[in-house]
Amino acid sequence: SSTSRSILLHFRFSRELAGSTEILQATLYLFWAAPSPGAQPVTVRLLQPDPAGLNATVSSETRLEVQSSGWTTLDVGAAVRSLFGQGTPQLTVELEVPEDWESPLPADHSDSHWPFVVAQAQARTPHRVHRRGVDCSGNSRMCCLREFFVDFKEIGWEDWIIQPEGYHMNYCAGLCPLHMAGIPGLAASFHTAVLKKNTAARPAAAVDSSCVPTQRRPLSLLYYDRDSNIVKTDIPDMIVDSCGCT
Structure with a gap:
């Protein structure tokens, strides 16, 4: 919604999310359309609703100088945390622009250039994940899950x-003795061990046991494509959650 000098942006969250989630950080993304020649001031206000939801007060105000078309980011973590603390499912952002300047936002309402908020969150009451594999301790030599963090800035992808x-x-590493082959699956492991011990069947059953991932999950990625469009995708099998012996 907008008036002659201001634009109101409303970002809505589900009430279930607002009531059960702790916000770690949040960032507002704004794509500026090509402005008039020279730098143009834009005032960004984060509005805090009252408990009744009828009026709103300004919780923070930031003045930006827009000089060219492109993306601008603004930290809104404190505002979103405050809203979630009250169970409020809506963040309202007001953009105030000069009188002689039209809306700084794209006129075509393209989804790829529309304002959005990215938030990193966690459940207030996290549940324990029961892994079928074993996490590695400092001196473990058996097959186990080793944690490994990839920083996109370090590899130049930021x-x-x-x-x-x-x-x-994460990745899997360690030894796989015969009695561990097929874990979890005790029958399979003892079948392999007995078969290996049988000299008559050994040539036909010469199968090595390896430490491999037994459970994976996808990675959600938000990125710019070649045309500066925002793309969200889920890449399968990128995160290893547990390991076992083949």
Whole structure:
């Protein structure tokens, strides 16, 4: 919604999310259309609704100088945390522009250039994940899950990946003795062990046991494509959650 000098942006969250989630950080993304010649001031206000939801007060105000077309980011973590603390499912942002300047936002309402908020969050009451594999201790030599974090900035990908800043890809490493082959699956492991001990069947059953991932999950990625469009995709099997012996 808008008036002659201001534009109101409303970002809505589900009430279930607002009531059960802790916000770690949040960023507002704005794409400026080509402005008039010279720098143009834009005032960005984050509005805080009252408990009744009828009126709103200004919780923060930032003045930006827009000089060219492109994306601008603004930290809104404190505002979103405050809203979630009250169970409020809506963030309202007001953009105040000069009288002689039209809307700084794209006129074509393209989804790829429309304002959005990226938030990193966690459940207030996290549940324990029961892994079928074993996490590695400092001196473990058996097959186990080793945590490994990839920082996109360190590999030079931060200029096109928006979120996340990195992720725990993890990997499997360690020894797989015969009695562990097929874990979990005790029958399979003893079958392999007995078969290996049988000299008559050994040539036909010469199968090595390896430490491999037994459970994976996808990685959600938000990034810019070649035309500066925002793309969200889920890449399968990028995060290793547990390991076992083949």
